Amino acid sequence: MKATRATPSPQTPSGYGLGELEKESRMGGMGQETQREIRIVDVADFERRHAEIADEIWRAATEIGFFQVKNHGIPPSDIEAAFVRAERFFALPRETKAQWPLTRNAGWEHKAQIRPSTRTPDQKESYQVTRPRMDGLWPAEAELPGFKEATLRFERQCWEVGMRLLSCFALKLGFAPDFFTQAHDPAPAAYQSTLRMLHYFAVDPALEDELGLWRAGAHTDYDCLTLLFQRAGQAGLQVLPGKDAESRAWTPVAPVEGVITCNIGDMLMRWSDDALPSNFHRVRNPQPHEYQGARYSLAFFCQANEDVVIEGPARKYPPVTAAEYLKQRISANFSNRY
8 A cells, every 4th residue: 555645636624523632632630650561672673673673563552552762773972962952942042033933833932832631831942843844944054053954964864763663554554665654755845744852941930839830731642653852860751551541640751861762643543543542641840859950852753744645544534634634733732833
C-alpha cells in the first residue's frame, strides 16, 4: 500500500468527529502517580535487525503507547548543542522573539497554548520550525550566528530517526516499506513535520499556589510519532498509556541522556484503525522539594504532508487529508494561530 494524496479538490470530510478532543477535555486534575514499565528498544544495526526491532516497537506501542530508543544515531554532542541553541534563543529579549510570531505551526509563542484538559495557558514558550513555513521567522546571523543552519541540520537528523521508526509501523501494518517516508517527504511545500524547542518557566513564587497551572496540561499529540529529548535533572514528564486512560494513574518518565522518548500520536492511531493507541502525557509543575528552575526539551513531530490522505487498512474512519486533520487539532489548542 502506497501513501495516497488528495486530488486538487479533495473529497475528504471537514466535519468528521474528533473523539480525541472529547477525551482530552476530561483529562484535567492531578490524578495519582504510579510506576509502569518503560521499554527501551536498542535500534543499533537497524537494517539487519529491522524485523526484530519492528516487533519490539510494535509490542511496546500497542501495549503501552510509548517507548524509548537508544543507539539511534544522533550523537549526544549534537543533542546537547541543540539544547544550547534553544537556551540562547529563549534568552533573547521578548520584543526580539516577538518578531517571529507563531503562524501555521511555525515561529514563536508565549503562553499561547491552552489545552482542552486544563483551559489554562501552559506555563511555557516555544519556537517551532516547519521548513516550508519559515520565511521571515529565522533569527538573523547578527542575533544568533549559525542558528538556522545548525537547527535545520538537527531537524534533518530527527527526521531520519523518525522515518526509520515509522518504517517499523509500515511493516506491521502491511504498508510499503517507504510508505511513511513518502508521506513525510521534506522536499515539497506540503511538508509539515515540526521541530519544537520548549522552555518551561522557572517556578514563580507568586504563582506556586495558583490552581490549574501546568507546564503542559494533559494531551495527546496530533502527529504520527513524536521524538522527545529531555535534559538531565529537569523532570516533570508524566505519561498515561492509552489502554489505561481512564485510570488517571500517571507514570513519570525521568530524563536519560542519549535516549529518545517516543509516543504514538493521534494521526498514526487513526491510520492504524486504532491498533496503535495515542497516549496522554503532560508536564507537571515541580514539587517543593524538586528543582524549581527552567526546564528545556526538544520535540520532533512526524506530521504527514498536507496533501496525504489518512486512511487505515480496514478503513475504520473516513479518509481525511493530513492538512485538515492537523488544522482542526491545532485550532483546538491555539487561538487564531493556524
